[in-house]
Amino acid sequence: MTPFQRVMIRIAALMALSLGVLSACTVAVDEPGGRPYPRPQPSSPQMCTMQYDPVCGARGNTSRTFGNECQARAEGFRVIGRGECRPQRPDFGGDRPQVCTREYAPVCARQGRREQTFANGCMAEAQGFRVIGNGDCR
Known part of the structure; x- marks a missing residue:
């Protein structure tokens, strides 16, 4: 075999190998419009x-x-x-705050069926009431 034939055989082998590699680089098409399948997202980065x-x-x-x-x-x-x-919102449960400001911002609060007006929301909640509105109860 001549040196020229050896070179040609190597070139042919490289071309065949390149063709095999390139043919594996195809895009799978899902729709007739030619849109490729989305790549799967990693479960966690x-x-x-x-x-x-x-x-x-x-x-x-x-x-x-x-x-x-x-x-x-x-x-x-x-x-x-x-x-x-x-x-x-913190859930104070049985440990409701014992210290409230003396700010006057009246609220109407309810505990069960009982409604009562308090000077502010903190004072109502300290007594176990839930604020239902601003201002005096009607």
Whole structure:
């Protein structure tokens, strides 16, 4: 075999290999319009940036603020809002606050069927009442 034939055989082999590789680079088409299948999204990101763009994420009954959407998904949380999570209203249960200001901003509050006017919402809640409106009860 001559050197020229060896070179031609190598070129033919490289072309056949290139053709095989390039034929594997095709796009699967789903619709007649020629739109490709969407690529599957990773279940959780592999790496997140440290860019601060806060989001509120939830998982079950837990909500937590994350630095960005990627970090929330990486921890298994679902993004429920942009910005920091708002604190939920505290449930004082039996330990209601005992200290209220003397500010006069009357409210109407209810406990069971009983309605009563209080000087402000804090005083009503301290007595176990739920505020139902601003101003005196009618």
